[in-house]
Amino acid sequence: MFNSTVEELLGAIDDKIASIENLAKEGKYKEANAASEELKEMQKSLENLQGIHDKTPAPKNPKIVKPVVPKAQDTAEAKFADAARHGFRNVMTEGVPADGGYTVPEDIQTKINKLREATFNLAQLVSQESVSTETGSRTYQKKHKKVGFSKIGEKGHITATEQPEFFRLSYSIAKYGGFMPVTSELLDDSDANITNVITEWLADESRVTRNKLVIDALERGKGKTDANDPKRTAFKNIAGITKILNVTLGSAYKGTSKIITNDYGLQLLSELTDSNGRALLNPNPSDPMKMQLAAGATVVPVEVIPANELENVTVKTKSYAPFIIGDLKEGATLFNRKQMQIKSSDVASVTGMSAFEDDCVMFRGLERLSVEPKDTDAYVLAYFDKEIVADTEVAA
Numbered sequence: 001m002f003n004s005t006v007e008e009l010l011g012a013i014d015d016k017i018a019s020i021e022n023l024a025k026e027g028k029y030k031e032a033n034a035a036s037e038e039l040k041e042m043q044k045s046l047e048n049l050q051g052i053h054d055k056t057p058a059p060k061n062p063k064i065v066k067p068v069v070p071k072a073q074d075t076a077e078a079k080f081a082d083a084a085r086h087g088f089r090n091v092m093t094e095g096v097p098a099d100g101g102y103t104v105p106e107d108i109q110t111k112i113n114k115l116r117e118a119t120f121n122l123a124q125l126v127s128q129e130s131v132s133t134e135t136g137s138r139t140y141q142k143k144h145k146k147v148g149f150s151k152i153g154e155k156g157h158i159t160a161t162e163q164p165e166f167f168r169l170s171y172s173i174a175k176y177g178g179f180m181p182v183t184s185e186l187l188d189d190s191d192a193n194i195t196n197v198i199t200e201w202l203a204d205e206s207r208v209t210r211n212k213l214v215i216d217a218l219e220r221g222k223g224k225t226d227a228n229d230p231k232r233t234a235f236k237n238i239a240g241i242t243k244i245l246n247v248t249l250g251s252a253y254k255g256t257s258k259i260i261t262n263d264y265g266l267q268l269l270s271e272l273t274d275s276n277g278r279a280l281l282n283p284n285p286s287d288p289m290k291m292q293l294a295a296g297a298t299v300v301p302v303e304v305i306p307a308n309e310l311e312n313v314t315v316k317t318k319s320y321a322p323f324i325i326g327d328l329k330e331g332a333t334l335f336n337r338k339q340m341q342i343k344s345s346d347v348a349s350v351t352g353m354s355a356f357e358d359d360c361v362m363f364r365g366l367e368r369l370s371v372e373p374k375d376t377d378a379y380v381l382a383y384f385d386k387e388i389v390a391d392t393e394v395a396a
Contacts (some may be wrong), residue, residue, distance in 0.1 A: 121305075129335055130338050139167070141166050175368050176369070180201050193247070211310070234382065249325070310322055320385065320388060322382075
């Protein structure tokens with residue numbers, strides 16, 4: 001009876017020690033400290049039980065097993081969560097602009113990037129370049145049709161071959177940002193939860209921002225201004241898509257082209273069939289999560305952007321599914337200053353919300369980007385000439 005009781009108590013002590021270690025790893029220091037106090041009581045009970053049944057008098061100063069003291073984990077996640085708990089103060093990084101803020105460390109930035117890329121965004125398709133200045137320019141060579149050598153007659157004059165065409169592309173970095181309110185209780189949560197909430201928010205906002213900037217750059221490349229809409233090509237069937245690939249884009253861009261559309265465009269592509277009634281839109285055999293369209297002899301990858309981010313095209317008050325067809329690596333470049341920053345406040349007031357009155361914390365995220373059209377011959381803005389008559393319907 002005595003032995004079994006001791007064994008049960010020893011087992012409970014082992015379980016409690018393991019529990020304290022797990023709580024410490026999760027950053028739940030309050031719970032770990034409370035569990036340590038419980039461990040002390042359990043150890044005292046064990047000593048008392050052994051003292052009662054031991055013929056030998058118990059020592060005057062029994063050695064008590066030292067309880068596990070949780071230690072803060074020295075990881076990027078723990079440091080980031082600790083910075084969040086302290087309002088991202090006293091962690092200014094040298095070189096941060098005057099508006100201040102906590103420069104997101106590399107390990108956390110990598111996590112944000114992975115979360116952002118987990119959901120498809122247009123920035124994955126365009127060229128990207130890291131820059132260290134607010135403004136600048138780059139020189140690029142434009143793809144174009146080659147004419148080859150000229151025929152030379154007897155003692156004829158040799159003409160110069162066509163020279164590569166170069167162009168300058170200027171950029172001007174702009175600042176983009178927003179804020180997110182969270183309950184004050186979040187800061188009492190584990191390091192992992194604090195980091196996850198903030199990084200998921202930053203990643204999603206960054207993804208949507210990039211989508212908007214890429215779309216705007218592509219439209220500016222096709223003539224969009226405050227007064228004018230961009231030039232778009234209408235097509236009614238698969239033959240129209242094939243013509244854009246074969247003729248408008250041509251061999252210079254067709255081989256590296258993709259089709260980008262929204263949910264409505266995906267539905268229209270799903271309805272396209274060949275003469276035998278077989279669907280022209282099918283999963284990629286090597287990656288079933290990706291779609292591809294058979295356009296004549298060409299198989300083109302298809303990417304889909306949510307309709308609330310790639311909106312339908314309005315032509316003469318009618319709504320149509322949008323399409324971007326081409327090689328966006330050649331079509332646009334995203335210039336990234338790579339200085340994502342974050343600040344927090346428990347007293348700020350923004351758009352009618354007061355962090356102090358509502359007992360919440362406001363996080364403000366900032367990043368610096370520029371997306372510029374590059375080779376505008378590399379892509380076509382188009383729309384499927386079939387009216388979208390309702391949220392869930394397409395005109396027959």
